[in-house]
Amino acid sequence: MIFTQPIFFAFLAITFAAYWLLRGRREAQLTVLLIASAIFYGWWNWRFLGLIGLVIVLSWLTALQAAKRTPSRRTWLVAGIAGNLAVLGIFKYAGFFTASFAELLGAIGLKANVPVLNIILPVGISFYVFQAISYIVDTARDDLPAEPRLRRVALYIAFFPQLVAGPIVRAASFFPQMEYDKRLTGELLSAGLRAFLLGFAYKAGIADNLAPLVDPVYGDALLAGDAQISGWSNGALIGATIAFAAQIYFDFAGYSLMAIGVARWFGFFIPKNFDHPYASPDIADFWRRWHISLSSWLRDYLYIPLGGNRGGKLKTYRNLMATMLLGGLWHGAAWTFVVWGALHGAALAVHRALYSKSGHRIGFLPGLILTQLFVLLAWVPFRAESFSDTLEIWYAFTGLRQGGEGWLHWTVWLVPVLIALDALLGLPAVKRLGRAPILREPLVYWGAVGALTAILLALYPLEARPFVYFQF
Amino acid sequence: MSLLLIALAGLALAGAGLLRLPHRGGLMGPALAFLAGLMVMALLIRVATGALGIGRATDFDAVVNHAVEVSAEEAAPIIVFSGASFSRNAISEQRLTGLLREKGYPHRVVNLSLEAASLAERDRHLEDFMAATPRAPDIVFVEIGQVTDERPAFIFENSKFSMRAIDQFDLTGTRWAVQGMLEGACAGTTACVRDLVLTGMHAGLNVLNVGLVSQGKTLATIAPKESYEGNDTPREEIDPAWRAEELAATVEAASVKPWARAFRDAQRARLMSEGVREVAYYFPPVIEAGTRAYAGGLCNDELAAFTCIAPLDPALLASLDGNEWLDRDHLLDSGAEVYEVWLAEQLIASGILEGGK
Numbered sequence: 001m002i003f004t005q006p007i008f009f010a011f012l013a014i015t016f017a018a019y020w021l022l023r024g025r026r027e028a029q030l031t032v033l034l035i036a037s038a039i040f041y042g043w044w045n046w047r048f049l050g051l052i053g054l055v056i057v058l059s060w061l062t063a064l065q066a067a068k069r070t071p072s073r074r075t076w077l078v079a080g081i082a083g084n085l086a087v088l089g090i091f092k093y094a095g096f097f098t099a100s101f102a103e104l105l106g107a108i109g110l111k112a113n114v115p116v117l118n119i120i121l122p123v124g125i126s127f128y129v130f131q132a133i134s135y136i137v138d139t140a141r142d143d144l145p146a147e148p149r150l151r152r153v154a155l156y157i158a159f160f161p162q163l164v165a166g167p168i169v170r171a172a173s174f175f176p177q178m179e180y181d182k183r184l185t186g187e188l189l190s191a192g193l194r195a196f197l198l199g200f201a202y203k204a205g206i207a208d209n210l211a212p213l214v215d216p217v218y219g220d221a222l223l224a225g226d227a228q229i230s231g232w233s234n235g236a237l238i239g240a241t242i243a244f245a246a247q248i249y250f251d252f253a254g255y256s257l258m259a260i261g262v263a264r265w266f267g268f269f270i271p272k273n274f275d276h277p278y279a280s281p282d283i284a285d286f287w288r289r290w291h292i293s294l295s296s297w298l299r300d301y302l303y304i305p306l307g308g309n310r311g312g313k314l315k316t317y318r319n320l321m322a323t324m325l326l327g328g329l330w331h332g333a334a335w336t337f338v339v340w341g342a343l344h345g346a347a348l349a350v351h352r353a354l355y356s357k358s359g360h361r362i363g364f365l366p367g368l369i370l371t372q373l374f375v376l377l378a379w380v381p382f383r384a385e386s387f388s389d390t391l392e393i394w395y396a397f398t399g400l401r402q403g404g405e406g407w408l409h410w411t412v413w414l415v416p417v418l419i420a421l422d423a424l425l426g427l428p429a430v431k432r433l434g435r436a437p438i439l440r441e442p443l444v445y446w447g448a449v450g451a452l453t454a455i456l457l458a459l460y461p462l463e464a465r466p467f468v469y470f471q472f
Numbered sequence: 473m474s475l476l477l478i479a480l481a482g483l484a485l486a487g488a489g490l491l492r493l494p495h496r497g498g499l500m501g502p503a504l505a506f507l508a509g510l511m512v513m514a515l516l517i518r519v520a521t522g523a524l525g526i527g528r529a530t531d532f533d534a535v536v537n538h539a540v541e542v543s544a545e546e547a548a549p550i551i552v553f554s555g556a557s558f559s560r561n562a563i564s565e566q567r568l569t570g571l572l573r574e575k576g577y578p579h580r581v582v583n584l585s586l587e588a589a590s591l592a593e594r595d596r597h598l599e600d601f602m603a604a605t606p607r608a609p610d611i612v613f614v615e616i617g618q619v620t621d622e623r624p625a626f627i628f629e630n631s632k633f634s635m636r637a638i639d640q641f642d643l644t645g646t647r648w649a650v651q652g653m654l655e656g657a658c659a660g661t662t663a664c665v666r667d668l669v670l671t672g673m674h675a676g677l678n679v680l681n682v683g684l685v686s687q688g689k690t691l692a693t694i695a696p697k698e699s700y701e702g703n704d705t706p707r708e709e710i711d712p713a714w715r716a717e718e719l720a721a722t723v724e725a726a727s728v729k730p731w732a733r734a735f736r737d738a739q740r741a742r743l744m745s746e747g748v749r750e751v752a753y754y755f756p757p758v759i760e761a762g763t764r765a766y767a768g769g770l771c772n773d774e775l776a777a778f779t780c781i782a783p784l785d786p787a788l789l790a791s792l793d794g795n796e797w798l799d800r801d802h803l804l805d806s807g808a809e810v811y812e813v814w815l816a817e818q819l820i821a822s823g824i825l826e827g828g829k
Contacts, residue, residue: 190493198488205484209477209686414478421482425489434490442497443505450509452487455480458517458685462635 001043003258004204004460011040012262019266020184030155030178033266040160041123048122051087052158058083059132060153063139067146080136088129091122096333124164126330128157130297135171137301144172152178161262165255167273167293174268182267189265196261197452202254205459206418210247213412214240218383229389232406237396239412244383245376246415249278250422252291276426278375278419281367283347284355286375294330298323309352316352321345336381336390343378476520477685510680517681521688528639529689531697532586532597536604538696539582543605548580551819552601553754554594555615556626557587561802562756562811564700571816577825579610583699588630591620591735592645598743600691608747611824614736616753616775616782618766621732623659624652625667632670633677635687641674652731702808708799710759715797719789721761725769733774740778750824752779757792757811759800779824781815788814 001008015036022028042049062080066073135156138144147153156174182188217232217240229237256273263270273293280286287295303323309316321342328341362370377394384390395401424430438444494502521527542565543550553563565581572579584594584601594615602608620626627637641649649671658664677683740751753775755767764783771780783789788811796807803811819825 186496187493194488194491194493197491201481201484201488206481209481411475411478414475418478418482418485421485422489425486430490434492439490440492440495442494442502445491445494445505446497446502447505447509448487448491450506450511451513452484452491452509453506454510454513454517454680455484455487458514458681458683459477459480459484460683461686462633462638462683 001040003255003262004200004208011036012265016265023184024181026178026181029182030151033159034151034155037155037158037160037163041158041163044123051091051122051125052128055084055087055129055132056154056157057150058087059136059157060147060150063136063153064146064148066136066140067142073140077136077140080140081133084129084132084136088125091125093329093333100335127166127168128163130168130294130330131171132157134168134297134301138171144175147175159263159268161259161266161268162270165252165259166291167256167259167270168297169270169293173271177268184267188267192261192264193449194261195257195264197449197456199254199257199259199261200456201452202250202257204254204461205456207247207251207254208461209459210243210250210415213243213408213415214247214383216240217406217408218244218389219385229384229392231404233404234396234399234401236404236406236408237393239408239415241376241380241383241393241397243408243412243415245278245379246419248379248383249274249419276423278372279368279423279426280371281364282355282371283344283351283374286371287344287348294327298327302326313353317349320348320352324348331382336384336387339387339390340378340382343374343381347374347378474524474526474685474688474690476524476526480517480685514680517685521681521684525690525692526685526688527691528635528684528687529691529694530636530639532589532593532636533600533691533694534697535584535586535699536597536600537692537694538698539584539601540604541696542580542582543601543607543609546580548578549610550605550607551579551581551611551613552598552609553581553583553585553613553615554598555585555756556589556594556617556620557585557802558617558756558758559583559585559615560587560699560701561703561798561804562808563815564702564805564808564812565698567809568812568816571812572819572825575816575820577820579825582609585615585699588627589620590624590626590640590645590649591732591739592624592648593627593636593640595735595739596640596642596645598739602743602746604692608749610748611750611752612743612748613752613754613781614739616736616755616767616770616780618726618763621729621766622657622726623667624649624657624731625671628667628670633674635683638674638677638682641671641678643675646671646675646678648731648735651734652729655729655731657729657731700808702805703798703802704805706795706798706804708797710797710800715759716793718759718761719793720786722784723761723765725765726762728766728770728774736774750779752781752822752824754781754815755783757783757788757803757807759797763801779822781818781822783811785814 001011015032018032018036019029022032038049041052059080062076062083065076066080135144135153139146147156152175155178156169156171159169159174162169217229217236219228232240253274260270260272271293273291275289275292277286277289280289303319306319306322307315308319311319322345324341324345325338326341328337328339328344331337331340377397380393381387381390384393392401396404433439439448527533539552553559553565560583563581563583563585565583568581569579572581584598586594586597589597598612619629623629627640631637650668652658653664653668653671656664658667736753743751753771755764758764767782768784771782791810791814792803792807796804796810798804798807
């Protein structure tokens with residue numbers, strides 16, 4: 001079930017009606033959300049309900065023990081984290097590591113019969129395992145009391161709007177929201193609608209329509225393995241890379257906004273996950289705006305525990321590199337993702353070294369151009385199917401590559417206009433425009449929503465595409 | 473990706489990005505404003521796509537483009553055969569043209585048929601052809617199938633919520649479909665209700681342009697494709713005894729639905745006003761006697777005043793009593809060859825070609 005599919009709207013309508021018919025009966029409302037979340041997740045593959053159930057029970061039990069002031073609390077903390085990482089390791093990385101091990105043995109001339117595991121990746125596992133870990137760690141740190149009611153922990157980990165592709169919500173932000181009665185108001189509906197419409201525009205209006213520019217060049221991500229990079233001209237390779245940069249942003253930011261909107265309709269607040277990252281003038285700023293919930297998770301649960309910037313320059317660079325390498329691997333079980341993480345880790349380290357040395361930035365526009373060019377080039381290994389494809393596409397960017405006949409439709413060169421428009425919408429002056437009294441007049445506002453709906457329907461692709469981040 | 477798509481995506485982005493929360497208002501005013509905004513924008517999008525020639529691209533557009541191309545290239549009088557899968561598998565335009573020319577008739581045959589095409593869908597694409605062709609065809613032969621007369625929403629047999637299904641339920645297509653269904657042109661009450669609901673949903677999606685800009689294409693740029701492909705291998709095992717019995721049988725024809733008659737009358741009047749010299753009717757051979765009898769009944773009654781060629785000739789049917797069948801309703805390439813020879817003779821014998829010489 002995907003947020004843009006008609007079946008989701010039916011599911012949402014039923015859940016919404018059941019939830020608000022029970023207003024004033026908080027426990028019953030939470031039960032409705034929990035049942036709906038189980039149906040939502042089970043829709044893909046009901047067998048994986050057992051897996052998420054295991055993560056929930058494991059996290060609930062270990063957090064309860066880790067929160068007690070006993071000598072064994074650290075053991076429980078480690079057990080909780082290790083258990084969750086084991087689930088992630090088996091289902092996401094076992095096949096990758098066994099295949100890599102077999103390749104390594106082959107490379108040094110040893111022939112070993114290493115069984116290569118082909119385990120189906122459960123949807124959203126990377127997201128809900130990270131949420132579960134944050135809950136265990138926060139309770140062990142005494143940032144949050146351990147929750148004795150299993151149902152509350154279950155809803156926190158499995159809350160359907162953000163279950164399969166985030167944002168990764170912190171326990172400290174979510175648990176208090178389960179403790180007060182909510183009221184269905186016009187403001188709540190409008191706020192949810194606004195986020196959902198913007199997300200729908202991002203996802204169905206833009207991202208899905210960019211896929212036909214990206215997939216023929218890079219290979220269909222859903223069908224895997226049919227890329228023929230060498231047949232494309234340099235212009236097509238560059239154009240498709242730009243289109244992918246836009247596609248992944250509008251796809252993922254769109255999903256996050258829809259998740260925020262849907263959660264809002266049930267009275268829950270989920271913080272934003274993107275803040276116009278392609279307007280960032282430096283790489284550190286980019287990571288403050290891109291996938292905010294993951295970058296802050298990595299900062300709080302990996303970078304800072306590793307020592308952060310407290311151990312001198314070299315250790316800071318090491319910590320940045322380690323964090324981004326693991327962040328890359330989190331995205332997918334492939335070395336190309338590790339390379340993507342390494343590139344960003346190196347860029348963050350270089351930025352830190354230059355910034356701490358010179359004490360000032362190089363200026364907004366040069367910084368913006370350099371940063372976004374780097375981000376664009378780094379998307380190549382993220383999307384390409386192999387290192388050889390990555391190198392060929394990078395070579396195409398130099399203009400020195402020969403050969404390749406295939407061209408994309410010329411409108412691919414207008415994609416940056418959409419990216420620039422989105423960046424403009426992040427400017428405070430433009431944001432103020434939206435608060436103009438005339439735009440908030442009910443007749444004008446709802447007339448505009450009607451017109452927007454008509455545009456989105458015309459842009460709606462009949463065959464809904466899964467979100468890019470589902471595969472992570 | 474069209475320029476219109478980029479423009480609308482930008483507009484959607486700006487609109488959704490700028491909107492904040494509205495002031496409090498009543499229910500009726502905002503609801504009407506929403507509807508007005510929705511319909512006005514839908515209309516504007518329809519006008520823009522129409523002006524740019526963007527439509528929901530289906531296989532039918534490729535067939536239409538082929539017909540237009542042929543019509544532009546050849547100076548000979550054009551004979552269009554418009555039908556569903558019965559005709560798609562039965563008429564090779566190259567072979568039938570060759571047969572006619574061997575007999576001294578210069579006509580060029582064009583097959584404008586596609587599987588599961590309802591009367592309204594065929595007519596829509598016939599109109600697309602008429603609008604794009606540099607000259608009106610000399611003769612239009614319209615297939616008279618029982619299944620399409622008895623189920624105006626015949627497309628649902630083949631697909632639902634596809635570009636093709638949504639595309640055919642424009643205002644005209646919906647009007648004919650609803651008229652037919654209200655006359656009971658569907659198999660039972662449950663099927664009628666289901667078809668009506670589906671028609672309503674598809675009409676709504678059509679009016680609201682769902683997917684039109686996302687998946688729509690400039691129709692003129694779609695690669696032309698000939699309708700007839702020809703099959704060599706049967707897809708259904710047919711009992712020879714049953715086949716022989718059905719091909720030899722003569723049964724009483726089922727009654728004709730009034731909506732289908734009204735549809736044909738309106739279509740004929742329009743085609744004639746657009747410059748077509750003759751509108752005629754036909755039906756390719758099928759094994760089941762009842763289906764053939766329906767076409768025969770139409771030729772003898774409703775369409776008695778027009779050239780109408782039903783496959784009732786025992787000699788034709790006897791020559792098809794072998795491995796000429798793809799399935800019980802469609803011919804293999806070998807069967808199509810047999811039918812085309814017979815059809816060419818019928819065309820000549822009817823005298824309909826004379827006026828176009």
